Amino acid sequence: MQAASQVDPAMPSSVAHQYLELTKPRVVALIVFTAIIGMFLAVPGWPPLIQAVAGSVGIWLAAGSAAAINHLIDQRIDRVMARTSHRPLATGALTPRQVLVFALVLGVAAMAILVIWVNTLTAVLTFASLIGYAVVYTAYLKRATPQNIVIGGAAGAAPPVLGWAAVTGEVHPYSLLLFLIIFVWTPPHFWALAIFRRDDYSRAQVPMLPVTHGVEYTRWHVLYYTVLLLVVTVLPWATGMSGLFYLGGALILGGVFLYYAILLLQPPDEMFAMKVFNYSIIYLMALFAFLLADHYLATPTLRPGIPLVPVG
Numbered sequence: 653m654q655a656a657s658q659v660d661p662a663m664p665s666s667v668a669h670q671y672l673e674l675t676k677p678r679v680v681a682l683i684v685f686t687a688i689i690g691m692f693l694a695v696p697g698w699p700p701l702i703q704a705v706a707g708s709v710g711i712w713l714a715a716g717s718a719a720a721i722n723h724l725i726d727q728r729i730d731r732v733m734a735r736t737s738h739r740p741l742a743t744g745a746l747t748p749r750q751v752l753v754f755a756l757v758l759g760v761a762a763m764a765i766l767v768i769w770v771n772t773l774t775a776v777l778t779f780a781s782l783i784g785y786a787v788v789y790t791a792y793l794k795r796a797t798p799q800n801i802v803i804g805g806a807a808g809a810a811p812p813v814l815g816w817a818a819v820t821g822e823v824h825p826y827s828l829l830l831f832l833i834i835f836v837w838t839p840p841h842f843w844a845l846a847i848f849r850r851d852d853y854s855r856a857q858v859p860m861l862p863v864t865h866g867v868e869y870t871r872w873h874v875l876y877y878t879v880l881l882l883v884v885t886v887l888p889w890a891t892g893m894s895g896l897f898y899l900g901g902a903l904i905l906g907g908v909f910l911y912y913a914i915l916l917l918q919p920p921d922e923m924f925a926m927k928v929f930n931y932s933i934i935y936l937m938a939l940f941a942f943l944l945a946d947h948y949l950a951t952p953t954l955r956p957g958i959p960l961v962p963v964g
């Protein structure tokens with residue numbers, strides 16, 4: 653079965669659809685979702701409208717630009733791997749020049765929007781994330797070390813910090829907790845998929861963990877990071893950022909993730925790794941939804957009252 657591909661390769665696709673495909677729309681949708689939750693958590697009521705809307709659009713365009721640059725740099729790899737062989741550059745539907753111009757237009761528009769309507773701090777941090785993913789991860793780490801996605805995960809984990817900074821102009825310690833959650837979530841998210849797609853990576857000579865260290869080793873590392881994730885997701889409650897409603901949700905979602913990770917050690921079938929991968933996406937979406945719901949529903953008295961920073 654074809655894993656989470658964004659365009660059915662059997663269907664004729666419009667030029668607009670090909671450009672959309674370059675932006676990795678579903679991945680970027682979840683990235684922007686986490687940024688928007690960061691904005692809502694940053695303030696007691698509603699976040700300021702202009703900064704919130706412009707911040708979301710700017711982060712979305714920047715992430716789309718980074719994804720398009722990833723397509724450009726990864727052309728050779730994408731052509732070799734079954735999962736990515738339908739991509740616009742791999743099939744020749746778009747030329748490298750078209751992709752470069754598109755990425756530049758998105759990137760420049762993102763920076764202009766963030767500088768003009770949001771703030772310089774958000775623009776600088778977003779630019780750093782763009783370079784972190786498009787250049788540091790894609791051009792270097794991905795080809796250099798099986799720890800590529802652990803280190804490179806920092807770019808994908810940045811959006812809640814970007815969202816928080818967009819509406820407050822500061823990097824708050826609480827926003828770094830949200831960064832930490834996505835950072836620790838990334839290895840089980842990706843390695844589950846990489847286990848299933850290991851032949852693709854092996855053929856493309858990309859040193860992903862299941863290729864360099866084997867499937868068994870990778871399964872254990874999915875489990876280690878899932879345990880760590882369960883611990884890290886308690887921190888928003890333990891530091892007084894979120895209440896018991898969030899904690900309950902985090903423990904249930906994390907418990908299910910842990911159950912999946914344990915089953916993955918002796919999976920019932922070959923497809924099971926993809927079930928873990930798919931659950932990882934539902935997990936992150938639901939965890940951030942719990943953070944948001946808790947922010948508005950839970951009463952402060954349900955919090956343990958150990959704020960990271962002095963209140964007021």
Ligand code: HEM
Nearest residue numbers: 655656657658678679682683801804805808809838842933
């Ligand atoms: C270094 C960090 C990451 C790596 C290496 C990674 C890797 C991947 C890969 C290889 C896919 C399959 C894509 C496809 O088949 O087209 C995928 C899918 C996905 N990823 Fe990640 N990911 C990372 C970070 C993130 C982050 C930070 C988010 C969101 C917060 C995210 C959300 C998603 C979603 C929603 C999908 C499903 C896309 C679909 O259904 O087409 N990923 N990821």
Ligand SMILES: CC(C)=CCC/C(C)=C/CC/C(C)=C/COP(=O)(O)OP(=O)(O)O
Nearest residue numbers: 679714715718719722778781782785807808
């Ligand atoms: C500005 C900003 C917030 C940037 C966000 C960066 C971003 C778009 C992160 C997405 C992470 C991702 C899909 C990694 C997979 O790349 P891969 O090359 O390993 O996967 P592939 O084989 O599917 O291309």
